[in-house]
Amino acid sequence: xxxxxxxxxxxxxxxxxxxxxxxxxxxxxxxxxxxxxxxxxxxxxxxxxxxxxxxxxxxxxxxxxxxxxxxxxxxxxxxxxxxxxxxxxxxxxxxxxxxxxxxxxxxxxxxxxxxxxxxxxxxxxxxxxxxxxxxxxxxxxxxxxxxxxxxxxxxxxxxxxxxxxx
Numbered sequence: 803x804x805x806x807x808x809x810x811x812x813x814x815x816x817x818x819x820x821x822x823x824x825x826x827x828x829x830x831x832x833x834x835x836x837x838x839x840x841x842x843x844x845x846x847x848x849x850x851x852x853x854x855x856x857x858x859x860x861x862x863x864x865x866x867x868x869x870x871x872x873x874x875x876x877x878x879x880x881x882x883x884x885x886x887x888x889x890x891x892x893x894x895x896x897x898x899x900x901x902x903x904x905x906x907x908x909x910x911x912x913x914x915x916x917x918x919x920x921x922x923x924x925x926x927x928x929x930x931x932x933x934x935x936x937x938x939x940x941x942x943x944x945x946x947x948x949x950x951x952x953x954x955x956x957x958x959x960x961x962x963x964x965x966x967x968x
Contacts, residue, residue, distance in 0.1 A: 812960070827942035831899065834918070835915045838956055839916070840915075841952060842866045844961070846871075846872070847933060848874075848937050850932070853881040853926075854933075856881055869897070870941065875920065882898060883910070887904075888913055891913040899917075904917060
């Protein structure tokens, strides 16, 4: 799916920013993965230092969607590594936005998927299977709902209540 430039989206949809129909995430994420620009419908997940549900969702058909994971902002371990990056690519996910850390950066950078994360950490996460799928999450100054649309490129990340054409 071709991505629209976030700056162009902001310019042509400026009236939707004050209403909250278009939200700009705070610039706190690092850019990883081969795909520098990506967009798609959002699937939300809320976990803390446990990536079992991340894997479960990435094992499903992505169909161009974007997985938005609220990892509580923890930088104590990684929630996504090279294996999950490859899984996301193989199953057709457009991208992952992670309020947490990744590991296996070189492997993830080789995957045709867009990844945004706070930082890297070589320590793997717990495997307890705790968390919530398809819930509203608050990340980078914005409330994000399952089913909304995400647009990401080198300029930043936008969340829209609906799919945008320009």
